[in-house]
Each structure stands twice: as structure tokens, then as C-alpha cells.
Amino acid sequence: MGPSSGNNKNRFLASLLGHRPQKRVLIINVFMDDRRVYLPNSFKVPQTMAPVYLAGAFSRTGCRVRIYNEHRSGPLKDKSLLAWPDMLVLTGVITGFDRMLHMVAYAKTLNPKVITVAGGPAIRALPEYSREFFDYACQGDVEQMQEVIADAWGREWADPEMTPRYDLLPRFHPVDYLETSRNCNFRCGFCSLTAERNEYQKYSLKNMEKQLRAMKPGRHLCFIDNNFYGDDREFFLARVDLLQSFYKRGHFKSWSALVTHDFFLDFENLDRARESGCESLFSGVESFDRAELESYQKRQNLLLPQMAAIHRCLQSGIVFHYGLMFDPSRRSVRELRSEIDLFLSAPGITLPSFISLTIPFLGTPYFEECVRENRLLPRLKLRDLDGFTQTMKPVDPPEAVASLVRDLLSFRRYRRKVLRKAWEVWKTHRGNLSVFQRLQTLVNVFNLCAPHWINSPGRFPRMPAGRTYISTTEPLDPVYRPLFPVHSRYRDYFKPTLVTDDGGRLTEALLNDYQPDGSRLKEKDPPPLLSAIGFLAPHRVETPTRHTEKDQKSFVFIGRLLTPSGKNMKRGKRRILTLRIS
DSSP: OOTTHHHHHHHHHHHHTTOOOOEEEEEEEOOOOSSSOOOOOTTOSSOOOHHHHHHTTBOTTTEEEEEEEHHHHOSOOOHHHHHSOSEEEEEOOGGGHHHHHHHHHHHHHHOTTOEEEEESHHHHHSHHHHTTTOSEEEOSOGGGHHHHHHHHTOGGGBOTTOOOOGGGSOSOOSSEEEOSEESOSOOOTTOHHHHHTOOOEEBOHHHHHHHHHHSOTTEEEEEOOSOSSTTOHHHHHHHHHHHHHHHHTTSEEEEEEEOOGGGGGOHHHHHHHHHTTEEEEEEEEEOSOHHHHHHTTOGGGGSSOHHHHHHHHHHTTOEEEEEEEEOTTTSOHHHHHHHHHHHHHSTTOOOOSEEEEOOOOTTSHHHHHHHHTTOBOTTOBGGGOSSSSBOBOOSSOHHHHHHHHHHHHHOTTTHHHHHHHHHHHHHHTTTTSOHHHHHHHHHHHHHHHOHHHHHSTTOOOOOOTTOOSBTTTOOOOGGGSOSSOOOGGGGGGGSOOBSBOTTSSBOTTGGGTBOTTSOBOOOOOOOOOOOOTTTSOOOSBSSOOOOOHHHHHHOOOSSSOBOTTSOBOOOOSOEEEOOOOO
16 A cells, blocks of 8 residues: 555545545745755744745645745755655756656655646746656746646636745744745856846835735744845835834844845935844845956946955944855865955954855856856766855866865864954944844854854754765765665766766756856746636736737637637647746
């Protein structure tokens, strides 16, 4: 008897009694650990909210939805859960593509009839190649999940309101998350958002107020906008005014967000943010080297010296969090280590939240540059685009870079200096930061030296053996070994996806979506789907993509799927949509 036979029996009895059985949906945020220790990151902030938003697309009465976040809870190993769903929805970042294939192999082996849906950055980076593996390979915005539901089951199984399913979150989560905009108004050369080429979009203030009212009082709020400041200062000020009104009524304790460097040009921005309850901000410093910023096309960071922006923020009573990226294909290890010495010795500035190697994300201008200049390592694995594995030919010997990466993972050579720096920040900002804010600055000590202590308290990592920190020779993660025997059709799903071949050229898999020089191929038109017009909820952003009246009239449905012109079209098994899953 299979693991889901009891559920199937109940569904059969329900059908005999005339009740419509619920559809079962499992939504998984897949995760490949960049440190390869695979501990649950229960206290990591921020966490993805994609499964919560996706779950809102399904009818609450017609569908039973469960979510699983591998980043928060660790690798999914529950065989009965993998056998349970009628539809498996997968989302994740680019490095999670192989993990999506693992989930498909497990689910299809246990239940061949399960419908598999995948989206997010991983699918948007490889839209054509993805069609080989998933029933629905999705590229567009999260609201269009309803189109998948309508095509697979019918419109009655979708929820036109698409209210996020916060009730599915674990009982304990440190902060509440909300979103007021999408994408970014800048085009940094290394950023995956640049590869996706989507415009910056704003939600309405009414939508923001609705989210605020849905939050439990007395919590800390974390905005997951890619750029909370954006390109419309009036819209920023309007949101801050709304936050201030809720803050004065005690509806939340404080809030934090990510902003771009241009935010710090105007002191009023900091004052208004602080008055509305802002406690900390994150901004991508990336590098203290001007030439490096120019090569990253990070022009907004050239408007104001990096150190000046950090000091302005801290003096305004707001904690400044930031990250750094090191590019060993352009700079020597000595130069990169000198940048570590710089922030450790600079008076008054906080420690970075993380430091990683620069990543050549697929589809970015930086990726194209690396391909053209033949800088990518041979047999580069997609999984290794994690920031702690060498993916490009370095200036110095690879062994020297590997030693630097080991230091970045635990700061083993710098721990005393890190502690001294943290104590200096604690004393320096005693007058303008609260005790809780200064404790936040101490969190970065753990983020740099022992991240598992703060993200996975009470658990101790088993460090993987045999690591080389070089993609060409880096051993595969344990998750590439199947938990149980899978159908022979899916055995190859546990082989890593290669970006380059033995000669460092793009593989055949990548050439489905990219030219040999690294530039994107022109995207093919997706196969037509059952039109969801008439039941799709209004788009949550103020600049939605809408069908015209002419478009609506051109779609015809008479008992089966038709093309826009009205001609019959055989229903294909695999589809590609323009569905974006953040």
C-alpha cells in the first residue's frame, strides 16, 4: 500500500457521496546551501515569501495547500509528503534549479499523475531548457499562477482575490514581511534582476495599508522590496507617512528595508524614515573600490562616498547593513584582503552582513562579459553560482583564492579584529543607537564568524569533506544522492546542470537560451493557454499588463483548448507561461 493510499480512499468515498474532493497542492521553495552544511535556517532574516503568495492563488475551499521552505526547514526528506500532492509547485533561486529536478523525480516516481509547476529566477534564467522537465515552466508574475490552475483544473479551483496565505507560515517567525513594489529602477551589471529586464513597479497605498492591517500588532516589519526607495520620491514619502501613522498608534515596533545608495543623498529621507519607526536599512555597498563599482555598473554608489553614506545613516539613528562582493578574476587576493582590512580599521562603520565572491548570474551583462572574455572555468556547474565557489579564472593561483574563500566562510584569520571592531561600534554609537540596535550590529559578528550560531541555534554543522572551492573539481552535495530509488526516466535528474563544457564554452543545455557569446536568444512565443480573462484578479501593481478588449474577444473556449484565432489545438503536455514567481 502506497504512502498516500489512505488519502486516495477518502477521496474515493467523498466522490461516491457526491462531494467534490479537495485538490492537494504542495508548494516548495527549494534551496541549495551556499555553505553546504544543510542546517535549517529558522532564524535567518529575511525569508522568502514566495510560497505564501503562491498559495493565495488556490481556492481555500477547493484546495488543500501545504508549503515547505527548504531554506528555513532544511532539505525535504518526507517521502509521504512528496507522494501527497496532485500539483507540485516549485520556486527558488538560480542555484536551486537542480534541486527542482530532484523534487520532480521524487514526486513523479511516487505519483506519476502529479502536475509539476516551476517558476522563479531559476526558470527565468533557462526558460526553454526548463520545458523539458516541468509540465509548466513559468516566467511571469505570481498572479498568473491562476492561469496554470485554470488550464490544469479549471477556474473554479483558483481564488480570484489571491490573498497571501500567512496562516500557512510556521507558528514562530521572528518578523513579519510585506512588499510595496517589485523589481529595481537600476541596472547593475551583475544583478539577476537586470537579466530579467522587468520595470520597477509600485503597489497602491491601499494595498500597503491592507497588508499592514493584516499584520499582528507589536511585531517588527521587514519590507522585501528589491528597492524600497525606488524612482518616485513622492511615493516613498507617502509610504513613510502611512507607516508613521501606524507606528504612532503602536501597530508595530519597527521596520527595516533595502534601499539603493541614492537614498542617502538627502538627509530628510533618513529623518522621515526614523520618525516612522525605521530601525535598520540594508544597502548594497559591494565594494569600497571605485574602479570595481564602475565595472559593476553600480553608478548610484558613485554619487556619494560609501563611508559617508554609512556614517550618515548611523548618525541618524538607523543601523546600516551592507554586503561586499570580491572578484578574484579582476583583482588579486592581496587587494581583496586589503579591503577586509579597510572596513575592520575604518572608525565608526558597521561590519558587513556578508562577503561573497562575485557571481556571473546567467543573462546578466557580467555573465556575457565573462563568456566573451573566456573567463568561466571549464565544467562550471550551475549549482556552484553560490558566492563561495570559484567560477571564473582568477588573477592569482586558484589555491590562493580557495584560501581566501575559506576565510570568508568563517573569518578564521580575522576573528580577534572582528570582535574589536564590534566593540568599537558598540561604544561609538552609544548615543544615537538603542541597545537593541547595537545588538543588531553584533549579529554581524556571528554572520561572519559563525552564521549557524545565529541562524540555526542549537545545531552544529558537519562541514563537508573534500571541498576544493573550485567548481571544476568541487564534489557534489549530498542531496544529489537520491533518498530512495527513482524511476529510470528520472535518474538523470540527479546529474548536475553544467554551464560550461571541458573547454569552458557554454554547454548544449545553455544554448537553448543563450548565444555562444553569452547573450540571450530571442525568447520564443509561449504555446497558447486557456485564457483566464474574466476571472483573474486585478494586478496588485499600479502598472499591470492588461489584455485589450480586442485580445479578449480573440480567445475562444468551447469545451477544449483553442488557439487565439479559434482553431483547435492539441493539448500539449508541457507548457511555458509568462509567470513570475519571486
